[in-house]
Amino acid sequence: MSALELVNIRKRYGNVETLKGIDLSLASGEFLVLLGSSGCGKSTLLNIIAGLAEATEGDVRIGDRSVTGVHPKNRDIAMVFQSYALYPNMSVARNIGFGLEMRHVPAAERTQAVEKTAKMLQIENLLARKPSELSGGQRQRVAIGRALVRDPQIFLFDEPLSNLDAKLRMETRTELKRLHQMLGTTIVYVTHDQIEAMTLATRIAVMRDGQIEQLATPDEIYNRPATRYVASFVGSPPMNMLDATVGDGTAHIAGSLSGVPLPSPLQDSAGRVREIIVGIRPESLALAAAGDSGLTIEAKVEVVELTGPELVVTSMIGGQRLTASLPPRSQVAVGSTQHFSFDATALHIFDKATGKRI
Amino acid sequence: MTSNWITTRAWFLMLPLLIVMIAVIGWPLVDTVRLSFTDAKLVGTEGSFVGLDNYAKILSGSNFQRTLITTFWFAVLSVAAEMVIGVLAALLLNQQFYGRSVLRALMILPWALPTVVNATLWRLIYNPEYGALNAALMQMGLIDAYRSWLGEPGTALASLIVADCWKNFPLVALIALAALQAVPRDITAASMVDGAGAWSRFRFVIMPYLAGPLMVALVLRTIEAFKVFDIIWVMTRGGPANSTRTLSILVYQEAFSFQRAGSGASLALIVTLLVTVLAVAYAALIRKSAGAS
Numbered sequence: 001m002s003a004l005e006l007v008n009i010r011k012r013y014g015n016v017e018t019l020k021g022i023d024l025s026l027a028s029g030e031f032l033v034l035l036g037s038s039g040c041g042k043s044t045l046l047n048i049i050a051g052l053a054e055a056t057e058g059d060v061r062i063g064d065r066s067v068t069g070v071h072p073k074n075r076d077i078a079m080v081f082q083s084y085a086l087y088p089n090m091s092v093a094r095n096i097g098f099g100l101e102m103r104h105v106p107a108a109e110r111t112q113a114v115e116k117t118a119k120m121l122q123i124e125n126l127l128a129r130k131p132s133e134l135s136g137g138q139r140q141r142v143a144i145g146r147a148l149v150r151d152p153q154i155f156l157f158d159e160p161l162s163n164l165d166a167k168l169r170m171e172t173r174t175e176l177k178r179l180h181q182m183l184g185t186t187i188v189y190v191t192h193d194q195i196e197a198m199t200l201a202t203r204i205a206v207m208r209d210g211q212i213e214q215l216a217t218p219d220e221i222y223n224r225p226a227t228r229y230v231a232s233f234v235g236s237p238p239m240n241m242l243d244a245t246v247g248d249g250t251a252h253i254a255g256s257l258s259g260v261p262l263p264s265p266l267q268d269s270a271g272r273v274r275e276i277i278v279g280i281r282p283e284s285l286a287l288a289a290a291g292d293s294g295l296t297i298e299a300k301v302e303v304v305e306l307t308g309p310e311l312v313v314t315s316m317i318g319g320q321r322l323t324a325s326l327p328p329r330s331q332v333a334v335g336s337t338q339h340f341s342f343d344a345t346a347l348h349i350f351d352k353a354t355g356k357r358i
Numbered sequence: 359m360t361s362n363w364i365t366t367r368a369w370f371l372m373l374p375l376l377i378v379m380i381a382v383i384g385w386p387l388v389d390t391v392r393l394s395f396t397d398a399k400l401v402g403t404e405g406s407f408v409g410l411d412n413y414a415k416i417l418s419g420s421n422f423q424r425t426l427i428t429t430f431w432f433a434v435l436s437v438a439a440e441m442v443i444g445v446l447a448a449l450l451l452n453q454q455f456y457g458r459s460v461l462r463a464l465m466i467l468p469w470a471l472p473t474v475v476n477a478t479l480w481r482l483i484y485n486p487e488y489g490a491l492n493a494a495l496m497q498m499g500l501i502d503a504y505r506s507w508l509g510e511p512g513t514a515l516a517s518l519i520v521a522d523c524w525k526n527f528p529l530v531a532l533i534a535l536a537a538l539q540a541v542p543r544d545i546t547a548a549s550m551v552d553g554a555g556a557w558s559r560f561r562f563v564i565m566p567y568l569a570g571p572l573m574v575a576l577v578l579r580t581i582e583a584f585k586v587f588d589i590i591w592v593m594t595r596g597g598p599a600n601s602t603r604t605l606s607i608l609v610y611q612e613a614f615s616f617q618r619a620g621s622g623a624s625l626a627l628i629v630t631l632l633v634t635v636l637a638v639a640y641a642a643l644i645r646k647s648a649g650a651s
Contacts, residue, residue: 098552
């Protein structure tokens, strides 16, 4: 039995279709991240799961029952909002316990549950305070506590970390991961931050224009992106996308003198398409040693940026940009021509017309 | 030296306003206080000093006590009804539905009408011979004969309260609607997920956002209702049998109808004092509720 199942979910506002048939099945204990840029429909989908918005078509099933048309309070879900959405007039303790209070849980039992949750989130010393007396990170913990205390079937997170500063975001991310490992809860998490998606998810659904572009494990999303969009959305710096044509089992990258022999399994399938995109992640590139007999590509270095752990080198092949992440002490001069070596298995080949992986 | 000059200049610039204020507020006030200790008539006699006689007579007289009670009921009932209807109207107008903006604009109309026009309209509605209210109730079979709503002591005050309420609930609704729109969408969504039904959501989540603005509306409306004059003057002139006579009407009658400027002045000062007490008490309440939120 799946914890959550979405069957052909569609949402239309007048003539605009924001969700174009979403099918999804989530096992108990999974951490699913809905990843996409703003306007892709991920928050709408989350609201439909929560019952805060109605789907125009399709069915939402939680556990073994259909919850389409069921009020949010009866769906056995809890939700953490981007704005935290704490009740400003209530103390932290009452904020956390409000859901239990509304469900007529006896006061003693409620207090016990609130204290247990607060302890788990290390906010037990804040219980008497009002939300206005808390920092952003503390508010976020209270919001998470409010969801945790109810022990629902599914937790929904709507960009919960986007209002936190970088350091706190990382800490809270780790904390969320720890909580998920500890409690084994089922989570649907919306974000536009690919790092959050990669680190937290057991599976990622990359969304684009109201559709799921790829639904897979973080490893697969990163190493075998199904489309050019997924490939360029996940990874920082983003994957290099080089226009190329195919001839005689070789990809000829526009602007490059040497061709790149395609791996043999790809030769047949890519051979049918003339126009392709050759994708290669910046970290798959290395400086070629003199006399390197492997695959190399030649490019003129334009910008060199040291980020600390890596040296990001941006160079040009004809009119196309190639970014390489190199070890920080690499010797690369701006204006020089460099040979970058790579492994044939690191290549991602996409059909230029459809954007799909070949 | 410099700061002295700035202070002097500031006073100099404010002088015209100060002169006007002393002329139209300060002097009449001082003269009213002086008058209140005399038995002056509106025309003819300047009056002679009578000490606290006017105050003693007013406070021990049954007229004043009865009028105070009438005013109290008028203020309490009309303001309470306006608050309830106003909040309900705001909750309705905060929902999504077709024609909402038209309805929002229409709702302001009663409040935008001059009080005299509103009072005249309601006098027509209550008219014992051709009034719409009688016709409507008759056709619904609720009454078997036309009644004089403003002519019977038992119904006159209630009829006035309805008219006042109709005119003034839009102000409360407007203030409440503005406050409702300031309630973050996420907060209401969170309370729905938390399991709060419509009433709990209103009581625990939305009401705290409404409390402050509503307190301001309550203060404004109570003070206005306490010194109500125009709507009553146009509709009943305080009758029948003084059943709708409020403090302001009493002041008017005393000073102008009976031309007793002296006791009229002392009555006016008593009313001013009562309203001041109300205003100060409410201001303290507002400060307290602002501090609490």
